[in-house]
Amino acid sequence: MNSCYRLVAALLLFALAGTSLADTTLIHAGELLAVPGKSPSTRQTIVVVDDRIVDIVDGFSQAVDFDGNVHVIDLGDKFVLPGLMDMHVHLQGELGPKNDRDALRMSDQLMQMRSIFFAMNTLRAGFTTVRDVGSSPQEMYAMRDAINMGWIDGPRIIAAGGVGITGGHADISGVAPDLMDLYTSPNVCDGPFDCRRAARNVIKYGADLVKITSTGGVMTDRATGTGQQMEMDELKEVVLAAARMGRKVASHAHHEDGIVAALEAGVASIEHGSYTGPRAIKLFRETGAYLVPTLLAGKTVANMALEADFMSAAVKEKAIRVGNDMAGSFERAHKAGVNIAYGTDSGISPHGTNAEEAVLMVAAGMDEMDVIIAATINAADLIDMSDDIGTIEAGKFADIIAVDDSPLDNIDQLLDVSFVMKGGKIYKD
Numbered sequence: 001m002n003s004c005y006r007l008v009a010a011l012l013l014f015a016l017a018g019t020s021l022a023d024t025t026l027i028h029a030g031e032l033l034a035v036p037g038k039s040p041s042t043r044q045t046i047v048v049v050d051d052r053i054v055d056i057v058d059g060f061s062q063a064v065d066f067d068g069n070v071h072v073i074d075l076g077d078k079f080v081l082p083g084l085m086d087m088h089v090h091l092q093g094e095l096g097p098k099n100d101r102d103a104l105r106m107s108d109q110l111m112q113m114r115s116i117f118f119a120m121n122t123l124r125a126g127f128t129t130v131r132d133v134g135s136s137p138q139e140m141y142a143m144r145d146a147i148n149m150g151w152i153d154g155p156r157i158i159a160a161g162g163v164g165i166t167g168g169h170a171d172i173s174g175v176a177p178d179l180m181d182l183y184t185s186p187n188v189c190d191g192p193f194d195c196r197r198a199a200r201n202v203i204k205y206g207a208d209l210v211k212i213t214s215t216g217g218v219m220t221d222r223a224t225g226t227g228q229q230m231e232m233d234e235l236k237e238v239v240l241a242a243a244r245m246g247r248k249v250a251s252h253a254h255h256e257d258g259i260v261a262a263l264e265a266g267v268a269s270i271e272h273g274s275y276t277g278p279r280a281i282k283l284f285r286e287t288g289a290y291l292v293p294t295l296l297a298g299k300t301v302a303n304m305a306l307e308a309d310f311m312s313a314a315v316k317e318k319a320i321r322v323g324n325d326m327a328g329s330f331e332r333a334h335k336a337g338v339n340i341a342y343g344t345d346s347g348i349s350p351h352g353t354n355a356e357e358a359v360l361m362v363a364a365g366m367d368e369m370d371v372i373i374a375a376t377i378n379a380a381d382l383i384d385m386s387d388d389i390g391t392i393e394a395g396k397f398a399d400i401i402a403v404d405d406s407p408l409d410n411i412d413q414l415l416d417v418s419f420v421m422k423g424g425k426i427y428k429d
Protein backbone atom coordinates (compact mmCIF):
# COMPACT_ATOMS: atom_id res chain seq x y z
CA MET A 1 0.00 0.00 0.00
CA ASN A 2 2.70 2.38 1.03
CA SER A 3 4.65 1.89 -2.20
CA CYS A 4 1.41 2.40 -4.18
CA TYR A 5 0.88 5.83 -2.58
CA ARG A 6 4.48 6.70 -3.33
CA LEU A 7 4.05 5.84 -6.98
CA VAL A 8 0.89 7.95 -7.31
CA ALA A 9 2.60 10.92 -5.62
CA ALA A 10 5.62 10.59 -7.87
CA LEU A 11 3.48 10.49 -11.02
CA LEU A 12 1.52 13.54 -9.85
CA LEU A 13 4.73 15.51 -9.27
CA PHE A 14 5.98 14.48 -12.67
CA ALA A 15 2.77 15.70 -14.34
CA LEU A 16 2.95 19.06 -12.52
CA ALA A 17 6.60 19.50 -13.49
CA GLY A 18 5.65 18.93 -17.12
CA THR A 19 3.17 21.81 -17.18
CA SER A 20 5.31 24.48 -15.48
CA LEU A 21 6.98 27.16 -17.58
CA ALA A 22 10.75 26.94 -17.93
CA ASP A 23 12.82 29.45 -15.99
CA THR A 24 15.09 31.41 -18.31
CA THR A 25 18.05 33.41 -17.05
CA LEU A 26 19.97 35.83 -19.25
CA ILE A 27 23.48 36.57 -18.04
CA HIS A 28 25.05 39.67 -19.56
CA ALA A 29 28.82 39.11 -19.57
CA GLY A 30 31.09 42.10 -20.16
CA GLU A 31 33.91 39.74 -21.03
CA LEU A 32 33.34 36.00 -21.44
CA LEU A 33 35.91 33.22 -21.39
CA ALA A 34 33.49 30.56 -22.62
CA VAL A 35 36.10 27.97 -23.56
CA PRO A 36 39.42 28.21 -21.70
CA GLY A 37 42.20 28.07 -24.26
CA LYS A 38 40.30 30.27 -26.71
CA SER A 39 40.24 34.08 -26.54
CA PRO A 40 37.54 35.70 -24.44
CA SER A 41 34.84 37.72 -26.21
CA THR A 42 33.08 40.89 -25.10
CA ARG A 43 29.38 41.73 -24.55
CA GLN A 44 27.82 38.27 -24.63
CA THR A 45 24.55 36.92 -23.28
CA ILE A 46 24.50 33.43 -21.78
CA VAL A 47 21.01 31.96 -21.99
CA VAL A 48 20.28 29.52 -19.17
CA VAL A 49 17.10 27.46 -18.97
CA ASP A 50 16.65 25.73 -15.62
CA ASP A 51 20.03 24.16 -14.85
CA ARG A 52 21.61 24.17 -18.32
CA ILE A 53 23.10 26.64 -20.79
CA VAL A 54 21.03 26.64 -23.99
CA ASP A 55 22.67 29.39 -26.03
CA ILE A 56 25.29 32.14 -26.13
CA VAL A 57 24.30 35.25 -28.04
CA ASP A 58 26.32 38.29 -29.22
CA GLY A 59 25.35 41.49 -27.43
CA PHE A 60 23.07 41.92 -24.41
CA SER A 61 19.69 40.24 -25.13
CA GLN A 62 16.64 41.53 -23.25
CA ALA A 63 13.87 39.71 -21.40
CA VAL A 64 11.24 40.73 -23.97
CA ASP A 65 12.99 38.57 -26.57
CA PHE A 66 12.06 35.41 -24.61
CA ASP A 67 8.89 33.66 -23.41
CA GLY A 68 8.13 32.56 -19.87
CA ASN A 69 9.77 33.63 -16.62
CA VAL A 70 12.89 35.54 -17.63
CA HIS A 71 15.48 36.96 -15.23
CA VAL A 72 18.38 39.14 -16.31
CA ILE A 73 21.69 39.10 -14.44
CA ASP A 74 23.90 42.06 -15.16
CA LEU A 75 27.59 41.10 -15.20
CA GLY A 76 28.23 43.71 -17.90
CA ASP A 77 31.29 45.04 -16.11
CA LYS A 78 32.64 41.62 -15.06
CA PHE A 79 34.88 38.90 -16.45
CA VAL A 80 32.85 35.69 -16.67
CA LEU A 81 34.30 32.18 -16.83
CA PRO A 82 33.31 28.56 -16.16
CA GLY A 83 33.05 27.41 -12.54
CA LEU A 84 36.42 26.27 -11.21
CA MET A 85 37.11 22.69 -10.13
CA ASP A 86 39.39 21.39 -7.42
CA MET A 87 40.44 17.77 -7.89
CA HIS A 88 41.90 17.27 -4.42
CA VAL A 89 40.01 18.35 -1.33
CA HIS A 90 39.18 16.85 2.06
CA LEU A 91 35.91 18.51 3.02
CA GLN A 92 35.67 16.77 6.37
CA GLY A 93 38.50 18.53 8.13
CA GLU A 94 40.76 21.52 8.33
CA LEU A 95 44.30 21.17 9.60
CA GLY A 96 45.66 23.53 12.21
CA PRO A 97 46.25 23.89 15.93
CA LYS A 98 42.56 24.72 16.49
CA ASN A 99 41.38 21.51 14.84
CA ASP A 100 44.01 19.10 16.12
CA ARG A 101 42.47 15.67 16.80
CA ASP A 102 38.96 17.06 16.51
CA ALA A 103 37.80 13.71 15.15
CA LEU A 104 38.22 12.51 18.74
CA ARG A 105 36.44 15.48 20.26
CA MET A 106 33.47 16.04 17.98
CA SER A 107 30.42 13.88 17.29
CA ASP A 108 30.05 12.48 13.79
CA GLN A 109 26.92 14.59 13.43
CA LEU A 110 28.69 17.83 14.28
CA MET A 111 31.55 16.95 11.95
CA GLN A 112 29.04 16.42 9.17
CA MET A 113 27.52 19.86 9.83
CA ARG A 114 30.98 21.34 9.65
CA SER A 115 31.67 19.55 6.35
CA ILE A 116 28.58 21.21 4.90
CA PHE A 117 29.94 24.57 6.08
CA PHE A 118 33.34 23.83 4.48
CA ALA A 119 31.62 22.76 1.26
CA MET A 120 29.70 26.03 1.13
CA ASN A 121 32.92 28.04 1.67
CA THR A 122 34.37 26.16 -1.29
CA LEU A 123 31.39 26.81 -3.55
CA ARG A 124 31.25 30.50 -2.67
CA ALA A 125 34.95 30.78 -3.57
CA GLY A 126 33.97 29.84 -7.14
CA PHE A 127 34.67 26.10 -7.03
CA THR A 128 31.53 24.51 -8.39
CA THR A 129 32.92 20.95 -8.57
CA VAL A 130 35.37 19.18 -6.28
CA ARG A 131 36.84 15.72 -5.95
CA ASP A 132 36.99 14.67 -2.30
CA VAL A 133 39.86 12.20 -2.08
CA GLY A 134 39.70 11.28 1.57
CA SER A 135 37.01 11.73 4.20
CA SER A 136 34.89 9.27 6.17
CA PRO A 137 33.32 7.67 3.13
CA GLN A 138 29.66 7.33 4.14
CA GLU A 139 29.57 10.92 5.37
CA MET A 140 31.01 12.16 2.10
CA TYR A 141 28.74 10.02 -0.09
CA ALA A 142 25.74 11.26 1.90
CA MET A 143 26.82 14.87 1.40
CA ARG A 144 27.42 14.28 -2.32
CA ASP A 145 23.99 12.72 -2.72
CA ALA A 146 22.18 15.33 -0.59
CA ILE A 147 23.72 18.12 -2.72
CA ASN A 148 22.72 16.34 -5.92
CA MET A 149 19.16 15.95 -4.61
CA GLY A 150 19.05 19.67 -3.84
CA TRP A 151 18.49 19.07 -0.10
CA ILE A 152 21.58 21.07 0.88
CA ASP A 153 23.83 23.52 -0.96
CA GLY A 154 27.39 22.76 -1.98
CA PRO A 155 29.64 22.04 -4.93
CA ARG A 156 29.22 18.90 -7.05
CA ILE A 157 31.24 16.26 -5.22
CA ILE A 158 33.07 13.37 -6.81
CA ALA A 159 33.88 11.21 -3.80
CA ALA A 160 36.69 8.71 -3.42
CA GLY A 161 36.87 5.57 -1.34
CA GLY A 162 40.33 5.00 0.11
CA VAL A 163 42.35 1.80 -0.18
CA GLY A 164 45.74 1.59 1.52
CA ILE A 165 48.19 -0.78 3.13
CA THR A 166 48.75 -1.53 6.82
CA GLY A 167 50.80 1.27 8.37
CA GLY A 168 50.71 3.26 5.12
CA HIS A 169 49.50 6.79 4.51
CA ALA A 170 45.81 5.84 4.37
CA ASP A 171 46.01 3.94 7.66
CA ILE A 172 45.82 5.48 11.12
CA SER A 173 49.00 5.97 13.15
CA GLY A 174 50.43 8.02 15.99
CA VAL A 175 47.72 7.26 18.55
CA ALA A 176 47.26 4.59 21.23
CA PRO A 177 46.93 1.02 19.86
CA ASP A 178 43.35 0.70 21.17
CA LEU A 179 42.35 3.75 19.21
CA MET A 180 44.12 2.46 16.12
CA ASP A 181 42.08 -0.75 16.41
CA LEU A 182 38.92 1.30 16.65
CA TYR A 183 39.64 3.55 13.70
CA THR A 184 41.35 1.17 11.27
CA SER A 185 39.37 1.09 8.03
CA PRO A 186 38.16 -2.25 6.60
CA ASN A 187 39.78 -1.06 3.37
CA VAL A 188 43.30 -1.32 4.71
CA CYS A 189 44.75 -4.24 2.78
CA ASP A 190 47.93 -6.23 2.26
CA GLY A 191 48.83 -8.25 -0.79
CA PRO A 192 47.21 -8.19 -4.21
CA PHE A 193 44.05 -10.16 -3.48
CA ASP A 194 43.28 -8.37 -0.25
CA CYS A 195 43.68 -5.06 -2.08
CA ARG A 196 41.44 -6.34 -4.87
CA ARG A 197 38.80 -7.05 -2.20
CA ALA A 198 39.27 -3.59 -0.69
CA ALA A 199 38.87 -1.84 -4.06
CA ARG A 200 35.66 -3.75 -4.76
CA ASN A 201 34.48 -2.97 -1.25
CA VAL A 202 34.82 0.82 -1.55
CA ILE A 203 32.95 0.73 -4.85
CA LYS A 204 30.22 -1.40 -3.29
CA TYR A 205 29.67 1.22 -0.60
CA GLY A 206 29.47 4.20 -2.98
CA ALA A 207 32.86 5.42 -4.20
CA ASP A 208 33.01 7.34 -7.49
CA LEU A 209 36.72 6.59 -7.70
CA VAL A 210 39.34 4.72 -5.71
CA LYS A 211 42.07 6.65 -3.93
CA ILE A 212 45.30 4.87 -3.09
CA THR A 213 48.58 5.93 -1.54
CA SER A 214 51.48 4.38 -3.43
CA THR A 215 54.01 6.21 -1.23
CA GLY A 216 54.24 7.36 2.34
CA GLY A 217 52.69 10.68 3.29
CA VAL A 218 53.70 13.82 5.11
CA MET A 219 50.86 13.79 7.64
CA THR A 220 51.33 10.11 8.58
CA ASP A 221 52.43 10.30 12.20
CA ARG A 222 55.31 7.87 11.83
CA ALA A 223 58.83 8.31 10.47
CA THR A 224 58.15 5.89 7.61
CA GLY A 225 59.36 8.12 4.80
CA THR A 226 57.71 9.39 1.65
CA GLY A 227 58.96 6.69 -0.74
CA GLN A 228 57.09 3.81 -2.38
CA GLN A 229 55.00 1.70 0.01
CA MET A 230 52.45 -0.18 -2.07
CA GLU A 231 53.85 -3.02 -4.14
CA MET A 232 53.33 -3.38 -7.87
CA ASP A 233 51.04 -6.39 -7.49
CA GLU A 234 48.83 -4.46 -5.04
CA LEU A 235 48.70 -1.40 -7.30
CA LYS A 236 47.80 -3.43 -10.37
CA GLU A 237 45.02 -5.34 -8.61
CA VAL A 238 43.40 -2.15 -7.34
CA VAL A 239 43.49 -0.52 -10.77
CA LEU A 240 42.11 -3.65 -12.47
CA ALA A 241 39.34 -4.19 -9.92
CA ALA A 242 38.34 -0.52 -10.23
CA ALA A 243 38.43 -0.56 -14.03
CA ARG A 244 36.21 -3.67 -14.13
CA MET A 245 33.56 -1.65 -12.32
CA GLY A 246 34.06 1.55 -14.32
CA ARG A 247 36.04 3.46 -11.74
CA LYS A 248 39.30 5.37 -12.04
CA VAL A 249 42.10 5.33 -9.51
CA ALA A 250 43.91 8.36 -8.09
CA SER A 251 47.20 7.76 -6.33
CA HIS A 252 48.78 9.96 -3.73
CA ALA A 253 52.55 9.81 -4.43
CA HIS A 254 55.57 11.85 -3.37
CA HIS A 255 58.76 10.04 -4.41
CA GLU A 256 59.45 9.12 -7.98
CA ASP A 257 59.58 5.34 -7.40
CA GLY A 258 55.97 5.44 -6.18
CA ILE A 259 54.85 7.78 -8.97
CA VAL A 260 56.39 5.47 -11.58
CA ALA A 261 54.87 2.33 -10.03
CA ALA A 262 51.39 3.87 -9.86
CA LEU A 263 51.59 5.13 -13.45
CA GLU A 264 52.78 1.72 -14.64
CA ALA A 265 49.81 0.17 -12.86
CA GLY A 266 47.50 2.52 -14.79
CA VAL A 267 46.21 5.16 -12.38
CA ALA A 268 44.39 8.18 -13.86
CA SER A 269 46.06 10.79 -11.68
CA ILE A 270 49.00 11.30 -9.39
CA GLU A 271 48.29 13.51 -6.41
CA HIS A 272 51.13 15.80 -5.20
CA GLY A 273 53.88 14.25 -7.36
CA SER A 274 56.46 16.03 -5.24
CA TYR A 275 59.50 14.37 -6.81
CA THR A 276 58.59 14.03 -10.47
CA GLY A 277 61.78 13.18 -12.37
CA PRO A 278 62.54 12.10 -15.95
CA ARG A 279 61.20 8.53 -15.56
CA ALA A 280 57.91 9.75 -14.17
CA ILE A 281 57.61 12.50 -16.79
CA LYS A 282 58.12 9.99 -19.59
CA LEU A 283 55.34 7.77 -18.19
CA PHE A 284 52.99 10.71 -17.60
CA ARG A 285 53.37 11.63 -21.25
CA GLU A 286 52.92 8.07 -22.50
CA THR A 287 49.82 7.38 -20.39
CA GLY A 288 48.22 10.86 -20.48
CA ALA A 289 47.65 10.60 -16.72
CA TYR A 290 47.13 13.86 -14.85
CA LEU A 291 49.34 15.39 -12.22
CA VAL A 292 47.35 17.13 -9.47
CA PRO A 293 50.05 19.32 -7.95
CA THR A 294 48.64 20.57 -4.58
CA LEU A 295 51.29 23.29 -4.22
CA LEU A 296 49.11 24.99 -1.63
CA ALA A 297 49.38 21.95 0.64
CA GLY A 298 53.16 21.98 0.33
CA LYS A 299 53.37 25.64 1.22
CA THR A 300 50.86 25.30 4.07
CA VAL A 301 52.52 22.36 5.83
CA ALA A 302 56.03 23.80 5.43
CA ASN A 303 54.84 27.04 7.06
CA MET A 304 52.95 25.22 9.82
CA ALA A 305 55.99 23.07 10.63
CA LEU A 306 57.96 26.21 11.32
CA GLU A 307 55.26 28.24 13.09
CA ALA A 308 52.90 25.85 14.89
CA ASP A 309 53.70 23.32 17.61
CA PHE A 310 50.99 20.68 17.12
CA MET A 311 52.96 18.56 14.66
CA SER A 312 55.02 15.60 15.84
CA ALA A 313 58.75 15.48 15.01
CA ALA A 314 58.05 12.79 12.39
CA VAL A 315 55.52 14.97 10.59
CA LYS A 316 57.56 18.17 10.89
CA GLU A 317 60.61 16.75 9.16
CA LYS A 318 58.57 15.54 6.18
CA ALA A 319 56.50 18.73 5.99
CA ILE A 320 59.51 20.98 5.64
CA ARG A 321 61.34 18.75 3.17
CA VAL A 322 58.45 17.79 0.88
CA GLY A 323 56.68 21.15 1.20
CA ASN A 324 59.70 22.97 -0.13
CA ASP A 325 60.32 20.54 -3.01
CA MET A 326 56.84 20.50 -4.55
CA ALA A 327 56.93 23.70 -6.60
CA GLY A 328 60.16 22.77 -8.39
CA SER A 329 58.75 19.35 -9.25
CA PHE A 330 55.58 20.89 -10.65
CA GLU A 331 57.60 23.35 -12.73
CA ARG A 332 59.62 20.51 -14.30
CA ALA A 333 56.52 18.46 -15.04
CA HIS A 334 54.60 21.35 -16.56
CA LYS A 335 57.54 22.44 -18.73
CA ALA A 336 57.86 18.85 -19.98
CA GLY A 337 54.22 18.84 -21.11
CA VAL A 338 52.62 16.69 -18.40
CA ASN A 339 48.80 17.00 -18.21
CA ILE A 340 47.90 19.06 -15.16
CA ALA A 341 44.58 19.07 -13.29
CA TYR A 342 44.01 21.67 -10.60
CA GLY A 343 44.06 20.50 -6.97
CA THR A 344 44.82 22.07 -3.62
CA ASP A 345 44.51 19.45 -0.86
CA SER A 346 42.16 21.90 0.86
CA GLY A 347 41.58 20.68 4.37
CA ILE A 348 45.31 21.07 4.77
CA SER A 349 44.74 24.74 3.81
CA PRO A 350 41.44 26.39 4.81
CA HIS A 351 38.40 25.58 2.65
CA GLY A 352 37.50 28.56 0.50
CA THR A 353 41.10 29.60 -0.17
CA ASN A 354 41.31 27.12 -3.08
CA ALA A 355 42.23 29.84 -5.60
CA GLU A 356 45.57 30.39 -3.87
CA GLU A 357 46.80 27.33 -5.75
CA ALA A 358 46.38 29.31 -8.99
CA VAL A 359 48.67 32.04 -7.69
CA LEU A 360 51.31 29.43 -6.78
CA MET A 361 51.00 27.73 -10.17
CA VAL A 362 51.63 31.02 -11.96
CA ALA A 363 54.56 31.75 -9.64
CA ALA A 364 55.97 28.32 -10.61
CA GLY A 365 55.92 29.23 -14.29
CA MET A 366 52.51 28.23 -15.66
CA ASP A 367 50.68 30.87 -17.66
CA GLU A 368 47.30 32.10 -16.49
CA MET A 369 45.30 30.50 -19.31
CA ASP A 370 46.89 27.10 -18.63
CA VAL A 371 46.00 27.40 -14.94
CA ILE A 372 42.37 28.06 -15.85
CA ILE A 373 42.41 25.13 -18.31
CA ALA A 374 43.76 22.91 -15.51
CA ALA A 375 40.88 24.03 -13.26
CA THR A 376 38.13 23.58 -15.88
CA ILE A 377 38.64 21.53 -19.06
CA ASN A 378 41.35 19.23 -17.69
CA ALA A 379 39.54 18.64 -14.40
CA ALA A 380 36.32 17.81 -16.25
CA ASP A 381 38.24 15.33 -18.41
CA LEU A 382 39.81 13.67 -15.36
CA ILE A 383 36.38 13.00 -13.82
CA ASP A 384 34.79 12.07 -17.20
CA MET A 385 32.35 14.99 -17.10
CA SER A 386 33.48 16.92 -20.19
CA ASP A 387 29.97 16.69 -21.69
CA ASP A 388 28.47 18.44 -18.68
CA ILE A 389 30.98 20.91 -17.23
CA GLY A 390 34.30 22.68 -17.86
CA THR A 391 33.19 25.26 -20.45
CA ILE A 392 30.33 27.68 -20.99
CA GLU A 393 28.65 26.11 -24.01
CA ALA A 394 25.13 25.10 -25.00
CA GLY A 395 24.10 21.84 -23.39
CA LYS A 396 26.33 22.09 -20.32
CA PHE A 397 25.33 22.77 -16.75
CA ALA A 398 25.24 26.49 -15.96
CA ASP A 399 28.29 26.50 -13.70
CA ILE A 400 29.39 30.09 -14.11
CA ILE A 401 31.48 32.50 -12.04
CA ALA A 402 32.59 36.13 -12.40
CA VAL A 403 35.46 38.31 -11.22
CA ASP A 404 36.09 42.05 -11.57
CA ASP A 405 38.92 41.95 -14.10
CA SER A 406 40.64 39.45 -16.36
CA PRO A 407 42.49 36.69 -14.48
CA LEU A 408 44.43 36.22 -17.72
CA ASP A 409 46.20 39.50 -16.88
CA ASN A 410 46.28 39.03 -13.12
CA ILE A 411 45.60 35.59 -11.62
CA ASP A 412 44.93 37.20 -8.20
CA GLN A 413 41.47 38.06 -9.56
CA LEU A 414 40.45 34.46 -8.84
CA LEU A 415 40.97 35.10 -5.12
CA ASP A 416 37.93 37.36 -5.12
CA VAL A 417 35.04 35.75 -7.00
CA SER A 418 31.98 38.01 -6.93
CA PHE A 419 29.36 35.82 -8.62
CA VAL A 420 28.79 32.06 -8.41
CA MET A 421 26.14 30.04 -10.24
CA LYS A 422 25.99 26.25 -10.11
CA GLY A 423 23.45 24.39 -12.20
CA GLY A 424 21.52 27.60 -12.86
CA LYS A 425 21.19 28.48 -9.17
CA ILE A 426 22.97 31.52 -7.75
CA TYR A 427 25.09 31.01 -4.62
CA LYS A 428 26.89 34.36 -4.55
CA ASP A 429 25.93 37.62 -6.19
Ligand SMILES: [Zn+2]
Pocket residue numbers: 088089090133134345
Ligand atom coordinates in the same frame (compact mmCIF):
# COMPACT_ATOMS: atom_id res chain seq x y z
ZN1 LIG B 1 45.13 14.94 0.28
